[in-house]
Amino acid sequence: MVLKIAFASTYPPTHCGVGEYTRMLVVALKSLYPKINAFILSDKRGGEERFDELAQVHVYPSFEHEEPSYRELLNNLSRIDGVDVLHIQHEYGIFGKHNGIVEAVEEARRERLVKKVVITMHTVDHPYTLRSGTLEFQRQLNKFDMVIVHSPLQEFELIHQGIDPSKIIRIPHGTLLNPYLWMPRFKLAKSLGIKEEQLLGFIIGVPGFIRQDKGLDLLIKAIKPLITDSDYTVIVAGEVRDPDLKKEVEDMVKNGPNLLLIEKYLTNEEILKLVALVDAVILPYRDRPASYSVSGILHLSMGGLKPIIGTRAPRLIELYQHAPRMTVPVRNPNELTKKIKWLRQNYDVAIAYMSQMYSYAVRTEWHRVARRHLAVYAYLLGAAKAELVSD
Known part of the structure; x- marks a missing residue:
């Protein structure tokens, strides 16, 4: 089956670790499963619409950092005729602490632009946080079909904050095995x-x-x-x-x-x-x-x-x-x-x-991490897992 996925994230050349993460994940996903048709709905700091040769994906600038409205992101989803999965790579410095991205997800569902929505929480705040608005945002995570976190601390913190445990999955951050160790x-x-x-x-x-x-x-x-x-x-x-x-x-x-x-x-x-x-x-x-x-x-x-x-x-x-x-x-x-x-x-x-x-x-090499992401997408879509995650 062809799997159509859009990633809402920062993306190189924007100077951001989340953007680098997204690129490495997409490269590994497409290596494992060439039938993936992936799109990047990126921040606008990275420049104009383009094609990333490394990841073999189209990049559509779709939002400004922390802006309250994501109308352009929705327009780009419509432009590519919707997707099976919208995967949001969330960081508070990217999407802010307001409800903008949640409202955009709900609108995308109403317009039938997405079948399932996954969010990776790169940062999870504890109730003692000094930042206002983050806990209110985290209370709304049950509105997503799956919430990916990277550490046990994040996982159990969200459970304590009332997020449905069946919607939380811990997938470690991916690792690049260093190809330069041989170099003088x-x-x-x-x-x-x-x-x-x-x-x-x-x-x-x-x-x-x-x-x-x-x-x-x-x-x-x-x-x-x-x-x-x-x-x-x-x-x-x-x-x-x-x-x-x-x-x-x-x-x-x-x-x-x-x-x-x-x-x-x-x-x-x-x-x-x-x-x-x-x-x-x-x-x-x-x-x-x-x-x-x-x-x-x-x-x-x-x-x-x-x-x-x-x-x-x-x-x-x-x-x-x-x-x-x-x-x-x-x-x-x-x-x-x-x-x-x-x-x-x-x-x-x-x-x-x-x-x-x-x-x-x-x-935690990137292909192993990507395989776990494929399993999540297959589970949510009811697809034959064997087809998506087979070697």
Whole structure:
């Protein structure tokens, strides 16, 4: 059977992790089941209507971030003669905290533009949240045919908030297994704009947006004792979202020759190359209060089969589940410094200890995650599951 799906989501070239997620999911889905006819109803920041050669999908700009009306999204659904499944990749920074997308879904049903509607909640808020409107939105999730979440924290939080458990399914975030591990270090460095002679001793990578919730202030305190030691090099790489943090990092770059800053938005390919280049990845996150999500950077990192040190933040729950000894308390730079030094001295032990995490990376490879999505679509449509999810 031909399966017609529209994904409402940000999409590259918009600088957004959810957009990268959507693209990887679509690529894996079409690889598994070529009969999928997929469309992207994207945000307008990504530019004009286009065809994405990588995913082999048409991209229709359909909404502005957090706008209250989704009339253009509905118009584009009508333009493609409706779909079997509308799959919304939800993030509050994309669709806002109002009812706009819920009302659009109800209108799409009335106009018979969709048969089933799935929503992936990339962030779920707890009742202690400081953000107004999110809990009201989450109370309406029963209006969707299926709600996908990525972590047990998200799953049980929604159940506690009264969402029908039969409508919630947990599907882990997908993982890209790193294809650059074979590449020589000098080639990886050159591709990232780094001179090979800048790489001294034990190399630590810190990929992702440079902002407060990524814990860069904690990292700055933790690495101060390290960057004066020629046995360490720390590479901070990502787009700056916090100007104050940028100044702190730049000051440390000037005063410590072993701290490198790559100030740009990193594509998935560039993140994978950075992970292949370094000896270890550090994720010093601290989450927004009462907000549950998972880290896409963690999944890109663990696909590189390198040791990962992270904080015990809800966003890194998978690291805590599969490699708890590689985690440190949030907001504790001294413990992070100690853990980095321990890793440097016990690298082979850490690699062996991380084996369960690497196994998890294989289990969550994008094609496996896509297969679970296909099973959801088949269940909702009453299709023969064997046809959609067969090898």
